[in-house]
């Protein structure tokens with residue numbers, strides 16, 4: 001979806017892979033000067049050069065490393081706080097290290113990113129921030145205890161930051177993806193038994209692609225969303241609207257990776 005981001009600088013955390021990379025590509029495709037920030041092991045400069053962006057090494061759990069990165073990028077017009085991680089563990093199996101890491105990256109990382117970036121953005125009295133939250137910000141999907149807690153906490157950051165930064169004409173919104181095909185979920189997508197069951201609960205009958213989240217994030221980041229702040233937008237094929245699911249064998253067939261009507 002071509003949106004005009006000419007003369008805008010965008011920073012995307014976790015931009016070397018998956019949803020962040022798709023977002024960075026969408027923004028670059030619309031003419032933005034894009035910086036991706038990611039961990040050294042992801043070689044962000046190399047990853048960014050593949051689609052005309054620039055990359056810097058930064059760890060969102062470390063405010064000093066973020067400060068160093070934003071000294072290079074300067075104040076962004078658009079900030080996507082997207083970096084995240086996940087452990088598939090339940091209440092009893094989650095270790096203290098997994099809990100602390102998940103909260104540090106997914107919740108602390110967004111806090112540090114917004115705090116460092118917004119100090120640069122505020123004097124300019126403009127800007128747009130999009131946080132990658134999740135459907136798991138709202139539900140209690142089993143086996144994702146720490147992840148769910150971190151993503152639910154993002155709603156508190158979202159609303160408070162929207163409130164505090166609104167007077168500076170900085171909008172803060174969130175995308176809440178459902179199940180999206182990235183390396184975090186590649187094993188789930190490769191398991192037809194699992195997807196057959198999972199996608200029963202998705203009115204559109206399938207999982208999502210990173211580009212579909214990027215389209216929503218790009219819209220929220222763009223001037224087209226000029227009067228939208230504090231919003232959390234589901235990008236989930238309708239999953240959160242469908243309490244008891246949508247598909248069964250009497251009306252549909254499951255083919256490879258999606259349900260279709262008979």
Ligand SMILES: NC(=O)c1ccc[n+]([C@@H]2O[C@H](COP(=O)([O-])OP(=O)(O)OC[C@H]3O[C@@H](n4cnc5c(N)ncnc54)[C@H](O)[C@@H]3O)[C@@H](O)[C@H]2O)c1
Pocket residue numbers: 013014015016017018019020037038039042058059060061082083084085105109132133134135176177178179180181182183184185
């Ligand atoms: N894939 C899904 O189904 C799904 C659904 C809902 C929300 N999300 C969220 O979308 C975001 C992107 O996830 P993805 O699926 O694209 O996964 P991904 O692993 O492909 O991308 C995540 C990126 O974040 C980076 N990252 C992790 N820790 C970091 C740190 N400390 N500092 C800097 N960068 C760091 C990783 O290196 C990676 O490049 C995450 O916040 C995730 O929770 C994903």
